[in-house]
Amino acid sequence: DAKTTQPPSMDCAEGRAANLPCNHSTISGNEYVYWYRQIHSQGPQYIIHGLKNNETNEMASLIITEDRKSSTLILPHATLRDTAVYYCIVDEGYGGSQGNLIFGKGTKLSVKP
Amino acid sequence: GAVVSQHPSRVICKSGTSVKIECRSLDFQATTMFWYRQFPKQSLMLMATSNEGSKATYEQGVEKDKFLINHASLTLSTLTVTSAHPEDSSFYICSASNRRDWYQETQYFGPGTRLLVL
Numbered sequence: 001d002a003k004t005t006q007p008p009s010m011d012c013a014e015g016r017a018a019n020l021p022c023n024h025s026t027i028s029g030n031e032y033v034y035w036y037r038q039i040h041s042q043g044p045q046y047i048i049h050g051l052k053n054n055e056t057n058e059m060a061s062l063i064i065t066e067d068r069k070s071s072t073l074i075l076p077h078a079t080l081r082d083t084a085v086y087y088c089i090v091d092e093g094y095g096g097s098q099g100n101l102i103f104g105k106g107t108k109l110s111v112k113p
Numbered sequence: 114g115a116v117v118s119q120h121p122s123r124v125i126c127k128s129g130t131s132v133k134i135e136c137r138s139l140d141f142q143a144t145t146m147f148w149y150r151q152f153p154k155q156s157l158m159l160m161a162t163s164n165e166g167s168k169a170t171y172e173q174g175v176e177k178d179k180f181l182i183n184h185a186s187l188t189l190s191t192l193t194v195t196s197a198h199p200e201d202s203s204f205y206i207c208s209a210s211n212r213r214d215w216y217q218e219t220q221y222f223g224p225g226t227r228l229l230v231l
Contacts, residue, residue, distance in 0.1 A: 005167060021173045034219075036222075041225070041227070042224055043117075043156065043206045043207075043224045043225045044120075045222065046115070046220070046222070087156075100172075101138070101157075101159070101220060102160075103156040103157045104156060105156060
């Protein structure tokens with residue numbers, strides 16, 4: 001079973017920020033939070049990951065709470081091409097353990113014009 | 114960087130034939146490669162993990178004699194579905210692990226191969 005809980009679906013208006021929440025209350029100290037997304041009929045795309053600190057890259061920002069029990073992925077200016085299923089995954093990310101990325105059901109984000 | 118390709122993107126075959134799918138990491142050497150399977154409206158399920166030069170490790174319930182994995186180099190892994198049957202029709206996705214620093218790896222996924230067995 002996935003170690004994370006995400007809302008099954010969300011809508012966002014084009015051009016607005018999309019904030020996708022994820023709960024991971026049983027995360028252990030050496031586990032990272034990874035975010036991937038899967039656009040229909042394509043392989044998952046890596047977005048961002050973090051351990052404790054907030055992270056930002058050219059795609060998104062990741063905000064992790066101080067107790068690390070939840071996080072939020074932020075797409076600052078959502079476009080129609082951001083419509084996808086977004087997966088939040090916790091994993092140690094080392095030594096082959098990252099092989100068994102457990103993909104839950106994710107959040108289906110629909111960006112609307 | 115961190116691009117993974119798969120070939121073919123789509124294949125249709127007759128029941129009983131074998132199909133080979135290639136997975137390549139184009140701009141990095143992968144420490145490990147993985148094969149996943151995804152049925153319609155379901156999430157990805159890991160089938161096997163492979164390291165270059167060694168035998169693949171299969172997940173429980175995945176037949177290693179049916180899904181042959183060869184990891185010939187640090188940039189190439191192949192999955193052969195032997196004696197394919199209609200129930201093997203699925204979306205097969207590979208990924209490659211890129212060690213960005215000494216303690217952390219990130220998996221990058223290929224675009225997937227859609228297999229239809231008639």
